[in-house]
Amino acid sequence: MALSGGVAVLALAAVLLSGNEQGRQQALVDAEARTVYESALTKALAGDPQAQFLLGEAFRQGVGVARNPKKAAEWYEKAAARSHIEALYALGTLYENGEGVRRDDGRAVDWYRLAASIGRHGGAEFALARFYYYGRGVPADAGEALSWYKKAADDGHPAAQHVLGTIYENGWNVEADPVEAYKWFTLAIPNRHRAMAIDHAFDPVAARDALARKMTRNQIARGEKAAARWRPAKAPQGVGRDGFPLVRTLAVPTPPATPRVPRVAVRLFSFEAPAGPGGATRAAYSLLAEFDGPPAQASACGLAPRLRDAVFQDLWTHPLPEAADPAALRAAAGRLVPVLNGVLGREAVRRALLHPGERPLAANDVLQTPFDAVEECVQADAGS
Secondary structure, X not given: OOOOHHHHHHHHHHHHHOOOHHHHHHHHHHHHHHHHHHHHHHHHHOOOHHHHHHHHHHHHHOOOOOOOHHHHXXXXXXXXXXXXHHHHHHHXXXXXXXOOOOOOHHHHHHHHHHHHHHHOOHHHHHHHHHHHHHOOOOXXXXXXXXXXXXXXXXXXXXXXXXXXXXXXXXXXXXXXOHHHHHHHHHHHHHHHHHHHHHOOOOOXXXXXXXHHOOOOHHHHHHHHHHHHHOOOOOOOOOOOOOOOOHHHHHOOOOOOOOOOOOOEEEEEEXXXXXXXXXXXXXXXXXXXXXXXXXXXXXXXXXXHHHHHHHHHHHHXXXXXOOOOOHHHHHHHHHHHHHHHHHHHOOOOEEEEEEEEOOOOOOHHHHHOOOOOEEEEOHHHHHHO
16 A cells, blocks of 8 residues: 555655755655555555564564564464464564563474474474474474474575584484585585574585595595485475465374384493594593393493403504594494494494593483484493
């Protein structure tokens, strides 16, 4: 709707009476913003979810109207009730930041989950990954965080693609895979500015260059091909269209997910050992192991002192690398698997991992392993 005659005259007068070019330009911008606001208000009052979302944006940013985050939340909620995906995401950000509403991580998660589940909103998926990683509003869950990072990356979110590259490079809750890491860094590069706007450390160019120096030409070629073959995930059809009542949308049945068996490791013991070239430094490590079942785990805990002796004998002739080199630590841990199995008398250890440090692993530490959870070996600690 156009400006009323009186408002239009005042806007024009403001333009003509401005004393300088900058003032005239600003007056034109303000008049145009007010026109957009007036037009959106009419449509929003009639129930248009896009117009309601635009009013939320106007009140949040103070464009065409005085800034009022509380009013922004009210208009976002009206649009969200009609399945407006960006409004759902915007509400998540308001509750996360305490902007116009009381800060509430739990409610932020609820709004983000709706935007992610109904509309495959990459920003909401990335936000959920961070909430699960840090245990904000939900219990910390490394596997769930990884799942949301993957979804966001598949939907083209550049920061998620950078994080996923880092995850595959270091083997955090996945098998380390430099080719897959190279692919995700490559995919993030065209939107590098967007990734770095979220976190200046999310620089896919620098990350890929550093990774490439440790890869073979064949691995780099495979990473390039994988990136070229990638296509963003397709959004679900017929769900989450703007204007659909939210209750009706949520009633759409979804097939049950295939249950995933969690990977659980046990921290057998921690120790200090020479590290680096020539064993010039000493560093603390924890030895984690994944077993083929609870009986093998219990047996290993009971034999922890013998396992420790066998590990030390091996490390005497094969000094550990520096803790800052994850790839070398993985190789060293792989060499220890047959050593552990030799003491246990059978192939009971599926894999081993050397984790820097000697304290029990927190939720964020677990994410930096290929496991969903890491338990303590109580018997081993008591007998050490």
